[in-house]
Amino acid sequence: MPDLTATASRAFSDALTVIASVEPRISDAIRAELADQRGSLKLIASENYASLATLLTMGNWLSDKYAEGTIGHRFYAGCQNVDTVESVAAEHARELFGAEYAYVQPHSGIDANLVAYWAILNAKVESPTLQRLGAKTVNDLAESDWEDLRAEFNRQRVMGMSLDAGGHLTHGFRHNISGKMFAQHSYGTDPESGLIDYDKLLADAREFKPLILVAGYSAYPRRVNFARMREIADAVGAVLFVDMAHFAGLVAGKVFTGEENPIPYADVVATTTHKSLRGPRGGLVLATKEFSDAVDKGCPMVLGGPLSNMMAAKAVALAEARTTAFQSYAQAVADNAQALADGLLRRGARLVTGGTDNHLVLIDTTTFGLTGRQAESALLESGVVTNRNSIPADPNGAWYTSGVRIGTPALTSRGLGADDFDEVADMIVGVLTGAEPVTASTGKPGKAKYTLTDGLADRTRARAEELLDRFPLYPGLTL
Template sequence: MRQTREDPVTTSENRRPALTATDPELAALVTAEERLQADTLRLIPSENYVSAAVLEASGTVLQNKYSEGYPGKRYYEGQQIIDQVETVAVERATSLFGMDHANVQPYSGSPANLAVYLAFLQPGDTVLGMSLPMGGHLTHGWGVSATGTWFRGVQYGVRRDTGRIDLDEVRDLALAERPKVIFCGGTAVPREIDFAGFAEIAEETGAVLVADIAHIAGLIAGGAHPSPAPYADVVSTTTHKTLRGPRGAMLLSRAEHARAIDRAVFPGLQGGPHNQTTAAIAVALKEAATPGFSAYAHQVVANARALGEELASRGFDLVSGGTDNHLLLIDLTGKDVPGKIAAKALDRAGIVVNYNAVPYDPRKPFDPSGIRIGTPALTSRGIPASEMGTVAEWIDRVVVAARTGDETVVEKVRAEVRTLMDAYPAPGLPVG
């Protein structure tokens, strides 16, 4: 029988007796977060639920080890087991993504991307990446990032009429600016990335092509998105999001770049790896190689497309007209509600999204015109495409309520969301 919040099995004291005894305040906060994740419809594209196995691996005694260096070449003794853990993770990563080499030590996605700069560029060199307001990432050379401060960032965007990347513009910029590194990928890109097209441009201009697949790694692993492996010199990714692993990162590369990548990560940017995270990455990679995960990845895309169609039918303006992956970017200008106000109203209704700039947004980044939503977490709960009409209806009702100030609607939707979440319990959570 599925556990409920009243079931004593789910109490903090039983699940975390040591933490509860030592720091009951923190134990209570963790329990509250569990309940929040169980009760809410999480639509932030970069969030997901890890499995119980990944969660367990993240909290093991591997935490106790310092392991500077790489398997067989450590600066500390006592690494007999740690070397095996990291080797397993590396072998699973290269097998799953079809790359020659993998480094599983980066602490997060931004440090992983910074390692790319250290491996291939000198301060002041030019890097070409997608503009942040157009859907790119801070670390692709944007001005407020270290990557735009220490290096010369040049940005491409999307077409006004289609909301899609214009590879002719990318080529023209690359030929004019001659970047040493070209990034493809981003944080708010709802369409498939043409890795082959970017590779042609990189080859023509002599640039290193880096595919940042942080958002779509799980879709690629599951066969629901084309792979960059045949085209990119380096692939950068986080290990959570659609991949459903712990908060960490990986760099994969062709064999000729392995030494440069490894030296950039350690000793270039960081010391000892987080071994408990490495173990959890290994578990997630094993899970991602299963038929069940492939079915999950394809369902993520099916749910996103279904949700996009339902929202479009209710008058929502979808950037690029829809999605090919897990993500939808919505311009709320036509709804006469700023993205931040809509996101906060949705949060009160138990629907968790993030406010987000849209291409050519006239509003400021902290108060933008859009919201960004995605289907990885709800798909992990087993919610099918047939429920996307309900989700779209909730979003529509709350956005209207945000404009009119009708909190009664928000409260009603909150109750309805909780009922649906009870019907689809989240994996890895000890509460229903």
């Protein structure tokens, strides 16, 4: 394949020139964002770098087309090209993950999870209720029947991992719509090991009897045994829903196989496409045939008009993920996370669960006398981009937190290897060791302010830039 970097450079440069002719502040912000990403250690576990082909696919005429509905059954005329785009993206998703059905319309991971939840409710609650009431569709229901249906929906239960244990807002968190749609119960992790206790989870599920058992995580640094999750779901008659937004790339890249691959065990799977999968920002849903018709009603059930340009970009990224090169990348993500964890542990950091076997690590910042927010800010000042995160039984809550989450997908995309991540670990521990919390004006310990040893931020930033100079982001791309 010819080197298309020069062609891409011209394309991006010309595009920015056109943008600047209308609103130069926007073109300046786009250039600045590239410079910022090139010059900082990007360690946010939920971020990555999409390919130039994927990025270019987002800006085109498909964005101007309304296409509510499904392939071949749209509510607008002239959608033949959107049908092609959606068909290709869904085909790549099915083949990549070995799924029976794929739905690529969701705009985000939260949208994908909402589609999944409502599809399960429709399949498991609405359809049986309609049959019991002698109605073919909801349009046949009388107002009193609607009250029965709403009561059936609202009585349903969901059980997912708690936020402080590593779950996501959409797994039943009370302030999220998922915690309002359902009666919810959260499961945590073992207080000593930080690992999922499957026996306790089974006991809790038997007592709570959820309609939906949610597996998957946002900040759990270990793999999940989905065969055990399937057994637990079956034991209580629950639907197994897996949110693999964080680790989809490790599934696609054949790093997670056997009982660690959710696809053979789950009824419905949702994911984003932009984290470890390295695609555009968006979501998708995979399902067994039992739930395919219900998932296919995502628009208009939950979604509005699909973003056709983003579906096109998903198709490109999913095609890239079907290559052996992507499998090598995915394995490197996991290997680099192990190297990062080992490097942090050797330098005295405490990691939740004591390490990692996926793509992320979670540092307990209290061992450095810092809140997660102080640690995040000190690292950012030093050119290291992370995000604060709750840890199990977090005393500082979800805003200040007591942890920092760090992931390897983005820097692995730049080509960093195990030795480089050991150097990254040295920088991180150096900054956290050199940071001191500042007491608030009330005399109480502050949760946000900090100080750094003189010159430490500048030295670390220079060290990070020297490392990144060896691994240029989008090499050859000049703007």
